[in-house]
Amino acid sequence: MCAKVTSIGLKGMEGYRLHVEVRTFIGNDSIRIVGLPDAAVKESKERILSALRSLGYTVNGQKIIINLSPSEQKKSGPMFDLPMAIGVLLSLNELDISIPENHGFLGALSLDGGIVPVEGMLPAVLAAKKLGIKRLYLPYDSKLPVLHFESLEIFYISTLNEVIENLEGRRKSLFTPKAVEVDIHHSESFIDFNQIIGHQGIKRALEVAAAGGHHVLMTGPPGCGKSMLAESFPSILPPLSKEAQLEMIALHQLSGTSYPNANNPPFRNPHHSASGISIIGGGTYPKPGEISLAHRGVLFLDEIAEFPKKTLDMLRQPFENGKITISRTHATLTYPASFILIAAMNPCPCGYAGSNTHYCTCTPRQTQTYTNRISGPLRDRFDIQLKIQPVNLEIEIKKREKSSISIQQRVETARTRQYERYGKELCNSRASYDILQKTTPLNREQQHLIHQLASKKNWSNRTQIKIIRLARSISDLEGETDITNESIQEALTLR
Known part of the structure; x- marks a missing residue:
């Protein structure tokens, strides 16, 4: 039989x-x-x-x-x-x-x-x-x-x-596990925004990045707070949906690694000595890499200029597509890789180019060679590019800082507006230009402004679209139905 x-x-x-x-x-x-x-x-x-x-x-x-x-x-x-x-x-x-x-x-x-x-x-x-x-x-x-x-x-x-x-019908009742209630608040391992003194403009930029899922490149001298800002970034992201939690756990299962609190967005921080296979994924039978383990969360590359140039250029496909295809002799597999990339780097090899407190010992050629470790196409894929300077503690310590919870609530509200507008769990950073034009088109004045600046500064089409996406995220944070002129001006400063 x-x-x-x-x-x-x-x-x-x-x-x-x-x-x-x-x-x-x-x-x-x-x-x-x-x-x-x-x-x-x-x-x-x-x-x-x-x-x-x-x-x-x-x-x-x-x-x-x-x-x-x-x-x-x-x-x-x-x-x-x-x-x-x-x-x-x-x-x-x-x-x-x-x-x-x-x-x-x-x-x-x-x-x-x-x-x-x-x-x-x-x-x-x-x-x-x-x-x-x-x-x-x-x-x-x-x-x-x-x-x-x-x-x-x-x-x-x-x-x-x-x-x-x-x-055979001889046993009707089977084992039924009890659902365990899990605290949906973020883990205390994340740094709260109110613990970071100063950097108000940088915090605002990170809030915009969290609201729209935008990639961020931070440049600044050692000790100015780049790593602390990046490590606090997950604390302002909303908790994962049930579907996103299951995707994250499934990817960790396939990679054979343990996973953290399933309610929190994953935060991956590979060292710059990590190989391309460990970051992108691979092996004889390809397994997920760091970019897939950061799916629905954050991938933080500290000292990004120290990573091998070949490894960084491998990130260009998942940057745009939100997935990575790995081809090997035994198999060709595709894994999701929709993450927010937060990158940090020094402005030069010694780290003090443009600093008001230290003298830079690098020649212009050394500085240019160092910054060129990030290729033009990769740099162009960052939505937000920030220059960070040390803060004056005597002045800033007297100011009251916003907590991560209050910022997270604003981010969650902005995300909800995006999901309702697009009809699915899609952030502005992943929305195509056609979708943006159908849902919230720019008026003639706004189009003329962006085209004029693009012609003057030789911006690529990708850069122009990223500015529109940033403006859309800023408008969502402010509760605006349409893209405002003020949001476009702020988006221009973030680029």
Whole structure:
């Protein structure tokens, strides 16, 4: 008899419907798995045999062939143990039931018939939802949030026997985990804006960046506060939506790394000695890099000029597209990489060019060579470019600073306006020029001003569009329906 069971295969974050086809013949005791399985999948036959025998089933005198379809896709990991075991029982007529094609199975088997979670289950569950799976059997993982979807019924199981009894109608109730309430406020590890003295203009620029998801380049001498401002930036970002939380956890699962508080936007701060593969992602079977782990959050590159030029130029594609495609011999995978880049650098090798307190020892040629480490195309992709100077503590310490919570509320309100205007979770920095023109077009006076300045300063088309996006974010912060003249003037100063 030939049996067919549905599971979910993964190709990066993208999933596809995987059919486990099982056929049994009378012959020598053997199990053969075909369909481009890797070593972990091939080892499944030993786990399946041991689990079935522990439950009293026998496969003596049977030759079993298991095909993982589509056969041209490479399969990896022990996630298909459970559907293969169910397929074997169906093929041997040990289960006299009919399993609908929109019922899926995920999980690895232990030798005694238990079902254990594996890495990559969460992206597989998200893929199952997109593929129209109506019911999914999988083991409970306490490290993951409790999943609830309207269109997908999830059954948590712990043993193969529980699955069999449920399929046969002998067990109706299965394990139901309790949802745990998590504090949605930001972690105290982030620096609050009220702890940073001065830099009012810089804080305003970062507020605009947070509201519209804009990239920021900060240039200034050592000790002026660049790193502290960047590390405080996540504290003014709104908490992640449920969908964004699941995406973030799924990416961390695929990379094999632990993830922080799921409610907070991720903050990644790789050292400048990090390799291009660790930042972009890669490997024989490509895994997510730092830019994907910063998805829906912040990537902070301190001393960006010290990073290899080749590595920095690799950022140009995800800057624009919000995703990264990694091509290797064994696979070509695409991962999401929609992040806010905060970069900081010194103005010259010694760091004191233009300083009022220190003498710069660099020659003009040395300064030019240092700044050229960031290529023109990459620099042009930054929405906001800031020059920072040290503050006078005696004057600024007397002023009252705004807290991150008050700024975060303004940012969250501005984000809500954008989502309602575009009809989806899209920030101004990712909105195309066509969308901007349809939703909030500039008037003739504003168009003439930008075109005049672009002609005078030789601005690229990208720069002009970024100014419009910045002006839109500033207007959203001020609660304006249309782009105002004042917001355009402020956007020009930020560029």
